[in-house]
Amino acid sequence: xxxxxxxxxxxxxxxxxxxxxxxxxxxxxxxxxxxxxxxxxxxxxxxxxxxxxxxxxxxxxxxxxxxxxxxxxxxxxxxxxxxxxxxxxxxxxxxxxxxxxxxxxxxxxxxxxxxxxxxxxxxxxxxxxxxxxxxxxxxxxxxxxxxxxxxxxxxxxxxxxxxxxxxxxxxxxxxxxxxxxxxxxxxxxxxxxxxxxxxxxxxxxxxxxxxxxxxxxxxxxxxxxxxxxxxxxxxxxxxxxxxxxxxxxxxxxxxxxxxxxxxxx
Numbered sequence: 720x721x722x723x724x725x726x727x728x729x730x731x732x733x734x735x736x737x738x739x740x741x742x743x744x745x746x747x748x749x750x751x752x753x754x755x756x757x758x759x760x761x762x763x764x765x766x767x768x769x770x771x772x773x774x775x776x777x778x779x780x781x782x783x784x785x786x787x788x789x790x791x792x793x794x795x796x797x798x799x800x801x802x803x804x805x806x807x808x809x810x811x812x813x814x815x816x817x818x819x820x821x822x823x824x825x826x827x828x829x830x831x832x833x834x835x836x837x838x839x840x841x842x843x844x845x846x847x848x849x850x851x852x853x854x855x856x857x858x859x860x861x862x863x864x865x866x867x868x869x870x871x872x873x874x875x876x877x878x879x880x881x882x883x884x885x886x887x888x889x890x891x892x893x894x895x896x897x898x899x900x901x902x903x904x905x906x907x908x909x910x911x912x913x914x915x916x917x918x919x920x921x922x923x924x925x926x927x928x929x930x931x932x933x934x935x936x937x938x939x940x941x942x943x944x945x946x947x948x949x950x951x952x953x954x955x956x957x958x959x960x961x962x963x964x965x966x967x968x969x970x971x972x973x974x975x976x977x978x979x980x981x982x983x984x
Contacts, residue, residue, distance in 0.1 A: 739940060740933070740936040740937060740940055740966075741936075743862065743866065743936050743939065743940055744870070744932050744935070744936045746862045746866070747862060747866045747867045747869075747870035747871075747935070747936075747939075748870070750860070750862060750863040750866075750867040751867050751870060751871045754863065754867075759863060761867065761868075761871075762864070762867070762868050765868040766867075766868040766871045766872050767872075768868075769868050769869050769871075769872035769873075770871075770872040770875060770876050772834065772837075772872075773830060773833075773834045773869075773872050773873060773876045773877075774872070774875075774876035774879060774880055776833075777829060777830060777833055777834070777880060778880075778883065780829060780833075781825075781826060781829050781880060781883065781884055781887070782883070782887050784825060784829060785817075785821075785822065785825055785826075785883075785884040785885075785887040785888045785891070786887045786888065786890060786891040787891060788817075788821055788825055788888055788891065789813055789817060789887065789888030789889055789890065789891025789892040789893075790891035790892060790894055790895055791891075792812065792813045792816055792817070792821070792888070792891075792892060793809050793812075793813050793891070793892040793894075793895035793896060793900075794895055796808075796809050796812040796813065797809045797895065797899065797900065800812070806900050807900065807901075807902075807910070809892065809895070809896060809900055810892065810893075810896055810900075810902070810907050810910035810911045810914060811910065811911075811914035813888065813889060813891075813892030813911070814889055814892075814911040814914045814915050814919075815914060815915070815919060817884070817885045817888035817889060817892075818885050818915060818919045818920050818923045819919050819922055819923055820923070820971075820975070821888065822881050822884040822885040822888060822923055823877075823881045823884075823923045823924075823926040823927040823930060823971075824926075824930075824967070824968075824971060825884060826877065826880045826881045826884045826927060826930075827877070827927070827930035827931075827934065827967045828964060828967070830873075830877065830880065830930075830931075830934060831934055831960055831963045831964055831967070832960065834873075834934070834938070835934045835935075835937065835938040835959050835960060835963045836938070836956050836959055836960050837938075838869055838934075838935065838938030838939050838942060838959065839937075839938045839939070839941040839942040839945075839952075839955045839956045839958070839959035840942070840952060840955070840956045841942065842861075842865055842938075842939055842942025842943055842945070843941070843942040843945035843951065843952040843955040843956065844952055845865075845942075846942065846943060846945040847945060847947065847948065847949070847951065847952060851943065861943065865939065866935070866939045869935050869938075869939060870932070870935045870936075870939075873931035873932065873934060873935045874928050874931045874932060874935075876931070877927040877928060877930055877931035877934075878924045878927045878928060878931075880927070881923055881924060881927040882920075882924070885920070885923070889908075889911055892907075892911075893907040893908070893911075896910075918982075922974070922978050925974065926970070926971060926974050926975075929970050929974060930967050930970060930971075933963065933966050933967055933970055934963050934967070937959055937962050937963045937966060938959045938963065941955040941956070941958050941959040941962070942955055942959070
């Protein structure tokens with residue numbers, strides 16, 4: 720009975736946490752898309768600054784990682800495809816794997832490490848320094864002032880980063896294709912284009928938007944719930960990274976299942 724009670728409490732706590740994240744995301748969406756028409760101005764300059772931090776400054780590390788991921792996919796795919804005399808399908812394998820799954824997922828993990836943790840640390844430090852209380856005293860919503868610019872930057876930049884990650888992954892795969900699979904570079908690109916359908920790219924971009932919302936909600940929620948002292952900021956930052964990765968994988972599973980059964984129907 721004790722074990723059952725612990726499992727029940729854990730499930731209820733998890734559902735309550737997801738509910739809190741959903742509520743925070745809905746509030747940020749309201750301030751981003753409806754608030755400006757109801758006298759609640761959007762901090763456009765701050766959103767632009769966050770977009771630069773989330774997107775542009777993540778390009779170097781994301782480019783290198785996804786290029787190598789594409790090369791690894793080509794190597795691993797070719798290892799099996801060679802057994803069946805189908806090594807020419809390596810371009811298809813890399814393109815579909817990157818656009819449907821690995822492009823959005825690797826992008827989300829990189830952004831979690833760079834920006835999700837930063838969101839928690841920034842807001843957590845403000846909470847410890849009582850700056851959040853000062854905003855509320857001045858009748859300024861912390862969600863509108865702090866969360867909404869991050870939310871808007873994330874949902875705009877994650878799809879852009881995902882498209883770039885897909886491109887770099889395919890480029891990495893082309894290195895193997897040209898060197899070992901008797902492709903010309905143009906031939907590899909043509910094979911990639913022939914293998915892809917629009918739905919492959921669209922499903923990845925839909926996932927990336929959901930990942931962006933998840934990362935923002937977790938990072939900001941952990942920051943807003945930070946306790947007292949510098950140690951609490953560290954704990955909030957760590958929790959933001961761990962929980963974000965876990966929930967991104969769960970969201971990925973949910974949407975992959977939905978797309979699978981929708982395509983099957």
